[in-house]
Amino acid sequence: MKNNIILSWIEEGVVSIPSFLFSEYKSIGLTDLECMLILQLHAFMEKGNSFPTLEELSNRMTLSLEQCSQTLGSLLTRGYLEILKGHTDQGIYFEKYSLQPLWKKLINHQLLVEKEQTEQQLKLEEGSLFTIFEQEFARPLSPMECETLAMWIDNDHHNPALIKAALQESVMSGKLNFRYIDRILFEWKKNGIQTVDQAKQQGKKFRSHQQKTKVEERKKGGTDTVPFYNWLES
Structure with missing residues (x-):
């Protein structure tokens, strides 16, 4: 007898429901009751019945025919369902x-939600930029420097991560000043650099070229050159 019950359950099959519905139905304005009615509708549709009657829906729930009709009507009117x-x-x-x-x-x-999270993260990154710059410069930024940093973000629309990468590039080159950083950002934008990885590859490429030039000059008896790309002379 038990085996027959289990077999009947297996033959009944399962209903595939996106788990996202369970975690977000409240956020999109659905009540517990409305969500359950939608789940019942979905179950009927999975079984091939795409237009169950009010009686069929009501029999599976604790809703009367009138309540079932009202709930369905509300879902249709508010744009959660359509016929x-x-x-x-x-x-x-x-x-x-x-x-x-x-x-x-x-x-x-x-x-x-993802857009809001991205914007929030961006604001946090923008706020931390001023702190990072002051740490690298070992002093408070001047009003002009603060304005320049704000313009990179608001007017030039440079990604905060790229601004930070440009700062690091200037530190590595031993040229820690806003004019140099601005030139780096200008060159990256001109060359279509949009990510930190691309910026790193670009810097590596330039330094590799300078290192090659340094070796050639040594062979010719020339003086050593600084093995960093001078963005101001590009």
């Missing part, structure tokens, strides 16, 4: 529920 209508290839008229509006709301919600 698609049409004709089959055989000309038979049909109606069916679609959960696409719900999935779109979830996707848009996630995109908004």
Whole structure:
């Protein structure tokens, strides 16, 4: 007897539900009851019944027919569900529920959350830039330097991570000043450098070229050159 029950459960199959729905349904404005009704709809649709009746839905829930109708109507009105209508290839008229509006709301919600997180992280990085610059310069920044740093962010739209990389490049080159850093950022932007990795590769490329030049000059009996790229002379 128990084996028959287990077999019937297995044959009944499973319903695939995006886990994101469980964690975010409240954030997109759904109540527990509405979410459960959507899950019941989804279960019917997975079984091939894309337009279950109010009776079928009500029988699975603690809702009366009237409550089920009201809840469905609210979900349709607020854009969480839609009813698609049409004709089959055989000309038979049909109606069916679609959960696409719900999935779109979830996707848009996630995109908004990610955008807010990115903006928040960017603000934190921008704020820390002033501290990092003052640490490297070993002094408070002047009003003009603060304005320049703000212009790199607001007017030139340089990524804070790239500004930090340009600062590090100037430190490595022994030319710690805002004019030099500004030139580095200008050259990177002109050459399409958008990430820190690309900036590092660019710096490595220039230093490799200077090292080669240094070796050639040694062979010719020339003087040593500084093995760092001089961005102000590019």
